Amino acid sequence: MGIMKKKTQSVSGRPSDAGIPQAFQNGNMITKISFFVFGLGNLVNRQIIRGLIFLALEIGYFIYLFSFGIGALGDFITLGTVEQGEVFNEALGYYEYTAGDDSMLCLLYGVITLVLTVAIIFVACMSGKSAYCTQVRKERGMNIPSFMDDVKSLKEENLHAFLLAFPIIGIICFTIVPLIFMILIAFTSYDHEHQPPGNLFSWVGLENFKAMFSQGSKLANTFWPVLSWTLIWAVFATFSCFILGMLLALLINRKGTKGKGFWRFMFVLSVAVPQFVTLLSMRTIFNANGPVNVLLREFGIIGVTESVPFFTNPLYAKITIICINIWIGVPFTMLSTTGILQNIPAELYEAAKIDGAGAPTIFRKITLPYMIFVMTPNLITSFTGNINNFNVIYLLSGGGPDSMDYYYAGKTDLLVTWLYRLTITQKDYNLGAVIGILVFVILAVLSLLTYRRTGAYKDEGAFQ
Amino acid sequence: MRAKRLFTNIFCYILLTVLSIIWVLPIFYVILTSFRAESGSYKSYIWPRGFTLDNYINLFHGNSNINFTRWFTNTLIIAIFSTVLSAFFVLCVSYVMSRLRFKMRKKFMNIALILGMFPGFMSMIAVYYILKGLGFLETGLLKQVALVLVYSGGAGLGFYMAKGFFDTIPKTIDEAAYIDGASKWDTFIRITIPLSKPIITYTLITAFMGPWVDYIFAKVILGNDSSYYTIAIGLWTMLEQEFVEYYYTQFYAGCVMISIPISLLFLLTQKCYVEGVSGAVKG
Numbered sequence: 094m095g096i097m098k099k100k101t102q103s104v105s106g107r108p109s110d111a112g113i114p115q116a117f118q119n120g121n122m123i124t125k126i127s128f129f130v131f132g133l134g135n136l137v138n139r140q141i142i143r144g145l146i147f148l149a150l151e152i153g154y155f156i157y158l159f160s161f162g163i164g165a166l167g168d169f170i171t172l173g174t175v176e177q178g179e180v181f182n183e184a185l186g187y188y189e190y191t192a193g194d195d196s197m198l199c200l201l202y203g204v205i206t207l208v209l210t211v212a213i214i215f216v217a218c219m220s221g222k223s224a225y226c227t228q229v230r231k232e233r234g235m236n237i238p239s240f241m242d243d244v245k246s247l248k249e250e251n252l253h254a255f256l257l258a259f260p261i262i263g264i265i266c267f268t269i270v271p272l273i274f275m276i277l278i279a280f281t282s283y284d285h286e287h288q289p290p291g292n293l294f295s296w297v298g299l300e301n302f303k304a305m306f307s308q309g310s311k312l313a314n315t316f317w318p319v320l321s322w323t324l325i326w327a328v329f330a331t332f333s334c335f336i337l338g339m340l341l342a343l344l345i346n347r348k349g350t351k352g353k354g355f356w357r358f359m360f361v362l363s364v365a366v367p368q369f370v371t372l373l374s375m376r377t378i379f380n381a382n383g384p385v386n387v388l389l390r391e392f393g394i395i396g397v398t399e400s401v402p403f404f405t406n407p408l409y410a411k412i413t414i415i416c417i418n419i420w421i422g423v424p425f426t427m428l429s430t431t432g433i434l435q436n437i438p439a440e441l442y443e444a445a446k447i448d449g450a451g452a453p454t455i456f457r458k459i460t461l462p463y464m465i466f467v468m469t470p471n472l473i474t475s476f477t478g479n480i481n482n483f484n485v486i487y488l489l490s491g492g493g494p495d496s497m498d499y500y501y502a503g504k505t506d507l508l509v510t511w512l513y514r515l516t517i518t519q520k521d522y523n524l525g526a527v528i529g530i531l532v533f534v535i536l537a538v539l540s541l542l543t544y545r546r547t548g549a550y551k552d553e554g555a556f557q
Numbered sequence: 558m559r560a561k562r563l564f565t566n567i568f569c570y571i572l573l574t575v576l577s578i579i580w581v582l583p584i585f586y587v588i589l590t591s592f593r594a595e596s597g598s599y600k601s602y603i604w605p606r607g608f609t610l611d612n613y614i615n616l617f618h619g620n621s622n623i624n625f626t627r628w629f630t631n632t633l634i635i636a637i638f639s640t641v642l643s644a645f646f647v648l649c650v651s652y653v654m655s656r657l658r659f660k661m662r663k664k665f666m667n668i669a670l671i672l673g674m675f676p677g678f679m680s681m682i683a684v685y686y687i688l689k690g691l692g693f694l695e696t697g698l699l700k701q702v703a704l705v706l707v708y709s710g711g712a713g714l715g716f717y718m719a720k721g722f723f724d725t726i727p728k729t730i731d732e733a734a735y736i737d738g739a740s741k742w743d744t745f746i747r748i749t750i751p752l753s754k755p756i757i758t759y760t761l762i763t764a765f766m767g768p769w770v771d772y773i774f775a776k777v778i779l780g781n782d783s784s785y786y787t788i789a790i791g792l793w794t795m796l797e798q799e800f801v802e803y804y805y806t807q808f809y810a811g812c813v814m815i816s817i818p819i820s821l822l823f824l825l826t827q828k829c830y831v832e833g834v835s836g837a838v839k840g
C-alpha cells in the first residue's frame with residue numbers, strides 16, 4: 094500500500110516534490126529569474142505577501158553585503174593588516190594606542206557573513222522552487238494558495254517547518270556558527286603569543302596539526318598519553334557503570350528481594366544530589382587530610398602522619414576517579430535499567446517458562462538481548478559522553494597531578510580538560526581547536542560505525 | 558532447595574546493605590560536616606566535637622563574599638527561563654523527528670548526531686566572543702540573558718530521549734485523530750502532548766537541573782561579577798585556596814541547602830523518569 098502510494102505520487106508529480114535542479118530546468122523564464130530576483134514568480138501570480146517577503150530578504154542581504162559584508166570578507170582573508178600601534182602623545186605625555194585590526198573580530202564577522210551568504214543561497218532556492226510550484230499549479234489549473242493558505246499549511250503538511258524553525262535558529266547561532274569559528278581557528282596562529290587586539294594572527298594552514306603529531310615534540314609527547322588515558326577512561330567508566338548498574342537493578346528486582354522501593358531509594362538518593370555537589374564533596378573526602386585518610390589512620394592501616402595519595406599519585410588518581418565515577422554512575426544505570434526490566438513483556442517470560450527454560454537461560458535469551466537492544470544507543474551516548482566528561486575530571490582532580498613532561502597537562506587530564514587548560518589558562522586557542530577537531534574525529538569514527546549497526550537506528554518503528 | 562534459597566536471599570540482603578552503606582555514607586558525611594561547630598577545614602577526626610546551626614545561618618546573613626540568597630535567586634531565574642525555552646525546543650524537534658516524515662529528516666538526525674560529537678565547550682570561546690560582539694556582556698542582567706540563551710540555544714539537539722518516547726505512542730492513535738478531521742497540529746497539541754506527561758516532566762526537570770550544576774559556561778560568561786554568580790560558581794569559590802579555611806563547613810551547609818530542593822524535585826519525578834525511559838501507552 095505504502096509503495097503504491099509513493100509511485101502514484103511520483104507519476105503525477107506533486108509540484109512541491111520537485112528538486113531544485115528540476116525546478117530550474119523545467120521552469121519558465123519567470124521561474125528562472127526568480128532564482129535571482131527573489132519572489133518574482135510569486136509577485137507575478139498575485140502571491141503578493143509571499144513574494145514581498147522573499148524580495149525583502151534579498152534586499153536586506155545586499156544592503157548588509159555592500160555596507161559591511163564585503164569589507165568583512167576581505168578582512169576574513171587577511172585576518173587584519175594593521176597592527177595596533179603606539180604613538181607618543183607629547184601634549185599628554187604618555188603613549189597612546191592607535192586602533193589596529195582585531196584578527197578575532199575579522200574572523201568572527203567573516204564567518205557570520207559566510208553563514209548569511211549560505212542562508213541567502215538557501216532562500217534563493219526556496220524562491221525559485223516556490224515560483225516553480227506556482228507555475229506548475231497555474232499550468233494545471235490548480236488554485237494558487239494565498240498567504241492565508243500558506244499560514245494554514247504550517248499546521249498541516251508544513252508542520253515540520255513550523256516546529257523546527259526556532260530550534261534550528263538556536264542550533265545555528267549557538268552550535269554551528271561557534272563550531273565553524275573554532276574549526277577555523279585550528280588553522281590560524283592564534284596562540285598566547287598572538288593575542289588580539291595587541292597582535293595580529295594569521296592563517297597558517299596545517300602547521301598546528303603538524304606540531305601536534307611531529308615526532309618527539311613536547312606536544313606529541315603530551316597528546317598520545319592523554320589520548321590513551323582518555324580512551325581507557327571512557328571504556329572503564331562506561332562499561333563499569335553499565336555492568337554494575339545492570340547487576341544492581343537485577344539484584345533489586347529479583348523476585349526474592351523484599352522492600353524494593355526502599356533499596357532503590359538508598360541508591361537514588363545519590364543521584365538526587367546535584368552531581369556538582371557530589372564531585373566537590375568527593376574531592377574533599379579523598380583529600381590528603383580528608384575523612385578517608387583519617388579513617389585509614391584510625392584503623393592503623395597507614396601511619397598517623399601518612400596519607401594515601403588519592404589525587405597526587407598518577408596511578409592512584411586514575412583508580413580513584415574511576416571508582417568515584419562508578420559511585421556516581423551506577424545508580425543512574427540502575428534507574429534506567431529498572432524501567433526497561435519492568436517493561437519486558439511478561440508473556441515472553443511465561444512462554445519461556447512453559448517451554449521449560451531455567452532462570453539463566455531466560456536471562457541470556459530474553460533479558461539480556463532486550464536490554465542490549467534498548468540500551469545500545471544509550472551506551473554509545475554514554476561512551477561519547479565519557480570521552481567528553483569534563484565535570485568529573487575537572488572537579489575531582491583538575492587533571493592533576495601535573496607532569497613536567499607534558500605541555501600544560503596533568504596525568505589525569507582528558508583531551509577535553511586539556512583543551513580547557515590550553516584555551517582558558519594557556520590561551521593557545523589554535524591548539525585547543527586542533528584537539529577539539531581530533532576529539533570529534535575519534536568520536537565520529539567510533540560512533541557512526543557502531544550507531545548505524547544498532548537495531549534501534551535501523552528499525553526505529555520496532556515498537557510502534 | 559529451600560535452604561539454598563534462604564542462603565541466596567541472605568547473601569543478597571547482605572550485599573545490598575553493604576552497597577547501600579557505601580552509597581549513603583558520603584551523603585551522611587556531608588550532612589554531618591554541615592552541622593560541625595569547629596571552623597577550619599580538614600580535621601584529624603570525623604565525628605564533630607560540637608554541633609551548630611551557625612553554618613546555615615551564616616549562609617544567609619553572611620558577609621559580602623558569600624551571598625547565598627542572591628546566588629540562589631540568580632540560578633532559579635536562569636533555570637526557569639532556560640527550562641521553558643529548551644523544553645519547548647526539545648519537544649518540537651523530537652515530535653517532528655518521531656511523527657512527521659519529510660525530505661531532510663534523516664539528514665537532520667545525522668547532522669544532530671555529528672554536532673553532538675564536538676566537545677561542548679570547544680564552541681564556548683566562540684560563543685563568548687559572539688555574545689561579546691552582540692553586546693550581551695555589558696551588564697550583569699544581560700549576562701544572565703546570555704546564559705539563558707547559551708543553556709537553551711542548542712537544546713534542540715538533545716531530542717533522542719523524547720523522540721524515543723514519542724516513537725512508543727502507537728501510530729494508530731494519530732491516524733484515528735486524522736480520520737476524525739484533526740490537523741497534524743491539533744494531533745500534536747491535543748493528543749500527543751497529553752499522552753506524554755512523563756517525558757515532558759523529564760525534559761523539564763533535566764533542563765531545570767542544568768543551570769544548577771553547570772560550572773563552566775557560567776564561569777566563562779559571568780566572569781568575576783560575583784553578585785550575578787550562580788550557585789555552582791559560588792560554592793566552587795568557597796573551596797578556593799584562600800577561602801577554604803573560613804568557609805569549609807559553610808560550603809557543606811550550602812551543599813545541603815542546594816541538594817534538598819533538587820533531591821525532592823528529583824524523587825518526586827523519578828516515576829516520570831522511569832516511565833519516560835520505558836515508553837508511553839502500554840498494551
